[in-house]
Amino acid sequence: MSADKALGSFIESAPPGELADVTKAIKSILENDNVDAKLAPAFQQYNEEQFTTTKLPGGATEVLVSKHNSLGDGRYYDVETQSSFDFDHATGKASAVQSFVLESQHEHLVKSLVKSLATHTSEHYPKSSHGVFPTADDSSLAILTVANKYSPANYWNGRWRSSYIYNPSSSSLAGSVKVDVHYYEDGNVRLLTNKEVSLSGVSERDVIRQIATAEKKYQEDLNKAFAQLSEGAFKSLRRQLPITRQKIEWEKISGYNLGRDIGGGRR
Known part of the structure; x- marks a missing residue:
């Protein structure tokens, strides 16, 4: 494995909320503060896979970054705010905000799902970011949610990510729910889970309800598993x-x- 790939692997495996700490450690080990250029591809992959969130200049809500809302050249868009922005993968900062008009054959469905998804996430997550974006060929829609909770003072950080692809033509919904929690007081414990979801016959008006049902069941299953740990x-x-x-x-x-x-x- 090359040095660049080895460094990138450290970035890609960084726990939630700890990317800056991992980057700082890498620079300290190498005794070199000028490695951001080498790490740039790993930063981008990490941010897009983890649905990193950022506040737009002058905005109050956080929008997410993913491959599904990428416009290329480090620029992304958000449907709810109808804006596009540059994103610095090393610093996590957004800039150069411009108005953005979505062009898709599913434009009305996208807006409807965004509204329903906002209601769902506000009811089930204390703080989260979400988005609905057409896929590259505009045949399907990507439905994303990310909920972060960081508590470094108590030595733990966690992230919930859900990602689904909905195809209106086939009425199919497929995706996964990922949970990543890191606890590191006097030890180093990390929970990584991946729950696959695959449903058929899902109508457009029923998409978010099916997502809510699947995610509620998964949360209940996790709670049961944790309760059983004490006796096992x-x-x-x-x-x-x-x-x-x-x-x-x-x-x-x-x-x-x-x-x-x-x-x-x-x-």
Whole structure:
């Protein structure tokens, strides 16, 4: 593997909200602050795959960046704000905002789905960004949602991403839901999940409802899996008596501090 590819792999695997930290670490290791040009392709791939969000100058809401709303040459567009913008993949900043008019045979459907998707995300996510964009051949629509929650003071960051392709001609809806959570207090634990979704016979008016149903079920499945960890995997990970010499109350596992209470950390 070449040096550039090795550096790029570090960028592409950066946990949510920690891209700047990973970049800083790379520069420190190389003792070189001028590697942004080499990392540019990796920055772009990371931002587009992770649905990185950015605020437009003078705007209050955050719009997302993806391959589906790319205009090429580092420029992207947003349907709701009817604008296009330049995006600096290294700094995460948007600039040069201009008005943008969507040209698509599905223009009315795009606007309808954006409105319904906005309602869905506001009901189910404390803070999120979303978008609906025609695919390159204008035959289908990409429906994207990203919800980030960063808490570095408490040593964790997380991201929810959902991406679907809806084909109006075949009434098919296919995509995936990805969850990425990193917890790093006195340890390094990362959750990476990928749930595939594939549905047929989905009418245009039923698209967002089907997405909401699939995502609700997945959230419930994750909650059940976490609840089962206390009686299964968590018990097998550690001895009955940790360093503190006190038995762990497994029914209260969700309230423990991973590093301090279970591992006997310094804090």
